[in-house]
Amino acid sequence: MPNATIVSPIAPIRIHRRLTAGERRRRVVEREQWLGRFSVFRHISELFNELHGLHFFAKDRRGRLMFFSQDALGRFAAGDDADVIGLTDFDMYPETVARDYAIDDEEVFTSGRPIRGRIQLWWNQLGMPDWYTVTKLPIRSHHGRIIGILGVLQHCGDDIRRAGPWREIADAVDFIREHYAGSVAVADLAARAGVSARQLERKFRAALGVSPQQLLIKVRVHAACHALRQSGQSLASIGAECGFYDQSSFTEHFRRHLGVTPGHYRKTHLGD
Incomplete structure (x- = not known):
């Protein structure tokens, strides 16, 4: 029997310095202060613009679009997100499609649970209906109330379909x-x-x-x-x-x- 190579599992990297409880609380406050200095959503949107094949969007509790990644905008002949901010699915898609999207949104709003990897029709770069997976996560306010949805669309590969x-x-x-x-x-x-x-x-x-x-x-x-x-x-x-x-x-x-x-x-x- 040939010799077999046994691969040991990789051990997690250990953090050599342990923070005290007071240090942890202080650093969390510092992080919140730092995050308050810029638009987190704006930078997330810019990040997704660099990730080709992923389409990012965010809606408020009324279903109005607040962010849309640049690659997705191209499917609607929109110059920038100012052309679509405030629009709902019913403003952008045929009613039958918009209704399906709205039902998914309401499921997230009502249950508070994400939708992951759901397959739906969306539009490819040629403007033709195609299969995409969508993931939708609830956005919560500082008080824990759901105030919107974050979503990501990705073209389905054969293994998913x-x-x-x-x-x-x-x-x-x-x-x-x-x-x-x-x-x-x-x-x-x-x-x-x-x-x-x-x-x-x-x-x-x-x-x-x-x-x-x-x-x-x-x-x-x-x-x-x-x-x-x-x-x-x-x-x-x-x-x-x-x-x-x-x-x-x-x-x-x-x-x-x-x-x-x-x-x-x-x-x-x-x-x-």
């Missing part, structure tokens, strides 16, 4: 996201997942809360929202490029999801 309830639907979800503009049949999605159409619908509802067809329409509406804000194309062209059969179908589904017509949405959001 293919874990737990996502594993069996990851290929089908990716196909919808990448081919929403064309013809997408539930039977074909089920074949990709190796299950029946009925089983696929159950798995979609368990993991996402929607059916494959509902996710397809949601992705198409999201893509249309982006095009309506950023493009001067006709409504008919945008509808066709986003996978709707005709302008009537486009208008019907758009109004059903957002409560307004594509034309009205464009008038109120063009150039956002």
